[in-house]
Amino acid sequence: MKGKTRVVNVGGVMLGGGNSVKIQSMCTTKTADVNATVEQINRLEGAGCDIIRVSVLDESDAKAIMSIKDRIKIPLVADIHFDYKFAIASIENGCDKVRINPGNIGGEAQIKAVADCVKAHHIPVRVGANTGSVEKEYLAKYGKNEYSLVESALHNVRILEREGIEDIVISVKASSVSLTVAAYTLLSERCDYPLHIGVTEAGTEEMAIVKSSAALGALLLRGIGDTMRVSITDDPVKEVYAARNILRAVGLEKNYVDVISCPTCGRCMWNSMGLAQKITQRVRNIKKPLKVAVMGCVVNGPGEAKDCDIGIAGSRDYCIIFRGGEIIKKIPSANAEEAFMQEIEKLLND
Ligand code: SF4
The missing domain is CATH 3.20.20.20 (Dihydropteroate synthase-like)
Structure with missing residues (x-):
């Protein structure tokens, strides 16, 4: 160096x-x-x-x-x-x-x-x-x-x-x-x-x-x-x-909300892409060291996003919201966006 x-x-x-x-x-x-x-x-x-x-x-x-x-x-x-x-x-x-x-x-x-x-x-x-x-x-x-x-x-x-x-x-x-x-x-x-x-x-x-x-x-x-x-x-x-x-x-700025999201694949059956984009816009100017995950499916998502502060993974019918690897909510996919945004707002205002 x-x-x-x-x-x-x-x-x-x-x-x-x-x-x-x-x-x-x-x-x-x-x-x-x-x-x-x-x-x-x-x-x-x-x-x-x-x-x-x-x-x-x-x-x-x-x-x-x-x-x-x-x-x-x-x-x-x-x-x-x-x-x-x-x-x-x-x-x-x-x-x-x-x-x-x-x-x-x-x-x-x-x-x-x-x-x-x-x-x-x-x-x-x-x-x-x-x-x-x-x-x-x-x-x-x-x-x-x-x-x-x-x-x-x-x-x-x-x-x-x-x-x-x-x-x-x-x-x-x-x-x-x-x-x-x-x-x-x-x-x-x-x-x-x-x-x-x-x-x-x-x-x-x-x-x-x-x-x-x-x-x-x-x-x-x-x-x-x-x-x-x-x-x-x-x-x-x-x-x-x-x-x-x-x-x-490159890790030189840490005071921000890191939105990690999977690229999606054939296993994704809900609009995780739209939600990931919406969250990225919402948090882009917020200075708080948080990690938010938006994962396309419940099969691999929770495991791959284990170390995030809050995450969501979905399926055709329902989504799960997890914190620190633990499931805290299971909700119909139709209401997932609203419920997840509320959880994020709670963390941002903590
Ligand atoms: S988390 Fe699920 S939907 Fe996303 S890329 Fe991995 S397998 Fe595909």
Whole structure:
């Protein structure tokens, strides 16, 4: 397992050093549209987003940061490419972190100006390298692989270090799962900065979640990753739910209601699928360590779901509800849903 990274404070949210893995997302709104951006951030926070990033493309976006910050509770990161002036304006308007690549915001004087501003405001910087931003020299030297990606990121990190900046978070994203895993694994061996993990350009919902789960799951299970973003070409709220589910699946988030359900087969003669889906929706935002089982048949169900807090298994005519392996109720299948939902509500309100 990877050793601890150093701790970086992003507007009061701690990244690294064994702190819990924080979930990030990025607004899809025009940042200067303060109402739309705040509305989206509040939805994202409600879904479990810990840190939000916005793009700063011009002066109006940078200026909007102050008004947005007044109306949100989670830390805000300004994402800037190419123009150092927008980085400075974003910092002066109160962003909690900037994402820049020093190599693409101008020459030494510009980098120094941003670095001085970062230090004066005591905020961290994320160096965000990805396969599309690797400098030509590294591509020529190593090819398009984890070595060029990591060297590119560390090159940018060294520029910041030379300016006396210590609070740095790094990402090395690729759209390939294997390259993402290889790059972060290599990077984690080369430095102890907190790592922002993610797959870039992961695609639309279905494939993006599969790619992100594969890559981020592999990394998180090895102890790599201090903050994560799941990229999905869709409503960013889906990114937050996906990130949260990845953390739950790898066992890093335990305070939730785990709904386990069998896939059903020819032995299932009632609507266990519908009930499992309904319960999953009902409990998705509840923070309570509970395990609920919905099993398709009474033959195998109770045995397979023995360790759950409450479970149901059905047949054509009746369902049984069990707790800790003991049957507590036997009811006609037609009334099963209502009776089981009542039992779950009791546990949730306990
Ligand atoms: S629990 Fe019963 S219905 Fe579900 S998959 Fe197993 S045998 Fe089939």
